[in-house]
Amino acid sequence: MMMPAYSTPRGSAYVGDSRELLKQLPDNSVNLVMTSPPFALQRKKEYGNESQEAYVDWLSEFAKLVYDKITEDGSFVIDIGGAYEKGRPTRSLYPFRALIKFVDEIGFHLAEEFYWHNPSKLPSPIEWVNKRKIRTKDSVNTVWWFSKTPWPKADVSKVLAPYSDRMKKLIQDPEKFYTPKVRPSGHDIGRGFAKDNGGAIPPNLLSFSNTESNGKYVSGCKAVGEKAHPARFPSKLPEFFIKFLTEPDDMVLDIFAGSNTTGETAEKLGRKWMAFEERREYSAASAFRFTDESDDLQWVYESILKGDHINLETRQTSLDVNQ
Structure with missing residues (x-):
């Protein structure tokens, strides 16, 4: 039986190897898996990451279970960062090898590829960008959107982008700002595009800064003297896909939860959620969200580290319940 490290009104966080935890879930029970695994970087990171040589096979173990x-x-939405080959200013193909394996061997469909641009990302890698100045700053991650069939649940009207000021003026007075013309292709645009649909269709380039320096999670980590997870994605990234691909009360799962940004976002959006994280200290700190x-943050953190289950709705631990 799966025992969560902590639970909230809408979700639960579990500590353990996601491969083992996934096996305990019923088939066809999760609407969206939204995650960002450790990337296949050349240098070993404190949160754990596989070498480029082993990465594709390692990641595929999880993908087969997710399917x-x-x-x-x-x-299945996965944020996967690129990397350079060791000792050379040429890019590794591991994200594309993973993509092809997921589709050709596991059976996923590639619904669409997205690109997350992080304007605040520091210039890297240092050797090629800062020292030798022969490459540009790597500030884009690929986000693969996989589906089980060619027809996954999706509603782009839930993620419309705000209109530009010019578009707002055009909608208010189309005659003043635009004269319909037939394009060279023969396509007649007409005036239909001047209708107010509540926002613009978003592109598959998503630009979100990743600069969180405060908030409950970061301040909670400081309060108990622990470092925040070093590889967090911004809440706007899971927010986009949760709104786009799920409905209220659907189940959202993050299999590499880290600081559990996905779970917090799902909770705020009225979805059910589960978070799987192998390192207990990361899961314990994620409860601060x-x-x-x-709340006594030290008590929350230490209780989860000891293996107690905390219900953050009632503020009881498994020990309290069993006494």
Whole structure:
């Protein structure tokens, strides 16, 4: 039986190897798996990452299990960063090898590729960008959207982008700002595009800075003297896909949860969620995302480290319940 490290009104966080935890879930029970695994970088990171040579096979072990657990109209969204080959200013092909293996061998469909641009990312890698100045700053991650069938649940009207000021003026007075013309292709645009649809269709280039320096999670880590997870993605990234690909009360799962940004975002959006994280200290600190000012953060953190289950709705631990 799966025992969560902590739970909230809508979700639960579990500590363990995601491969083992996934096996315990019923098939066709998860609407969206949204995650960012450790990347295949040349240098070993403190949060754990596989070498480029072993990475594709390692990641595929998780993907095979995910395929069985998502619903027929469900989605698997994975943020995967690029890397350079060791000692050379040429790019590794591991993200593309993973993509091809997921589709050709596991059976996923590539619904669409997205690109997450992080404007605040520091110039890297240092050797090629800062020292020798022969490459540009690597500030884009690929985000693969996989589906079990060609027809996953999706509604782009839930993620419309704000209109530009010019578009707002055009909608208010189309005659003043635009005269319909037939394009060279023969396509007649007409005036239909001047209708107010509540926002613009977003592109598959998503630009979100990753600069969180405060908030409950970071302040909670400081309060108990622990370092925050070093590889967090911004909440706007899972927010986009949760809104786009799920409905209220759908189940969202992150299999490399880290600081559990996905779970917090799902909770705020009225979805059910699960978070799987192998390192207990990361899971314990992620509980700070769901605490309030009256909570004893040291008690929360240490209780989860000891293996107690905390219900953050009632503020009881498994020990309290069993006494």
